[in-house]
Amino acid sequence: MPDVVGPRNTPTDQSPRKKGWRKAEIIDMAALCFMERGYHATSVDEVADRLGCTKGRIYHYYASKIDLFFDVHREGMKKLFEAIEPAMKTTGDGLTVLHAMLMAHAKAMLEHHTFENVVAQGVQIHRFDATTEDQRQTMKLLIDSRDRFEGFFKDQIAAAIADKTLRDMDVSVTAKVLLGALQWSIFWYRARPDETVAEREELARKMVEPLIDGLRRN
Amino acid sequence: MPDVVGPRNTPTDQSPRKKGWRKAEIIDMAALCFMERGYHATSVDEVADRLGCTKGRIYHYYASKIDLFFDVHREGMKKLFEAIEPAMKTTGDGLTVLHAMLMAHAKAMLEHHTFENVVAQGVQIHRFDATTEDQRQTMKLLIDSRDRFEGFFKDQIAAAIADKTLRDMDVSVTAKVLLGALQWSIFWYRARPDETVAEREELARKMVEPLIDGLRRN
DNA sequence: ACAAAAACATACTCGATTGTATGTTTTTAC
DNA sequence: GTAAAAACATACAATCGAGTATGTTTTTGT
Incomplete structure (x- = not known):
């Protein structure tokens, strides 16, 4: 009689045999579940089921559900930092760099909206x-x-204001408004399976443009 | 021996004896709890405890927890509609009316951030x-x-674009970006107990200004 | 004043869920 | 090849929270 449970996946089934990829698989599915139903409404059993395994696997890597959440959150923040890093190193006046940062952030929010949704729950x-x-x-x-x-x-x-490329305005409030404008996409954006990078880039442009240029005509 | 449970509050203790104020009291506390801990993390017992009563009272008015949530959500939406209604009746060009609507919405988000936080959870x-x-x-x-x-x-x-008071831009995306910019305040804004209406108005102005005027200097 | 209804409180049930204890298989290290 | 460790699965314990059933007090209508 053959085993009821088939053989475990080999690393080559998934991404190239990176160390810790079994854990990453759990993180990804947890991010998806937490996004779809929210942290509290998602059971550990549900995450395991959708991975085709049992709780045993998850509790082998994580001491508790909240620790799994923390890892998803950490990963989400890592993606955000990595996304804006190149833009921050751009040379240019204050507003140009800010524009590049906002574009990078918008694209990252769309590309990793699963993780960023969970980050928002972390608040x-x-x-x-x-x-x-x-x-x-x-x-x-x-x-x-x-x-x-x-x-x-x-x-x-603040640099752009000092730079005179930005009018004088409340730095803290403006930052929250700009970031909020982009981050609110966690509520309305869902990735289409066949969506291209160019399409996401175009959407990000449509999001950032009214923020940079404002609404006034001239 | 006196009753263990004191006499129930009379209508005059609270707001003027409006019909259904006992229910409104529950809704308000539920909104507060749902905001602080989230819907799923909040137990019906907790809402009752903070009201100084038991579950019995809540289940006397509501068939289930989700029905209570629905009422909070409904009340939150009602406040939003009522807030922008006067602004919508304003006479003026397209952008002027839009500006007034955004200001009204910003103020409403701050004033009722407890309810609006719950509305966002409803998504x-x-x-x-x-x-x-x-x-x-x-x-x-x-x-x-x-x-x-x-x-x-x-x-x-769309009216402001047709009006030529607004540059041509993606209507749907722009709406989501503008509303998101203001609605994201549910994550960072918390009312100070001693906050005045004028202070909230000033904050709303700081929020809307960069959206209308944009970031560019000229 | 009194009956009916409204407005709760109390005590319980029951399902769902987190976490654990333990067994089994697979991989790794030597 | 073999022992140890890693990577799980299985079965269970223990809690917590939604909803209910029922009793008691207060209000209301006449």
């Missing part, structure tokens, strides 16, 4: 769900990273 | 939690009302 999951001291420490680090990310935009806005 | 609570046919019907009506609200802004943007 609400504060102190309540992090019970152990270790978890509270992790939570603090994640909040810090979100603040640092926003800080990059605040700094660039 | 994720789709088909899964609405089990009965009646609940699915209610859910559909709420989604429709959100679409109608966005439609008002899309129409006004």
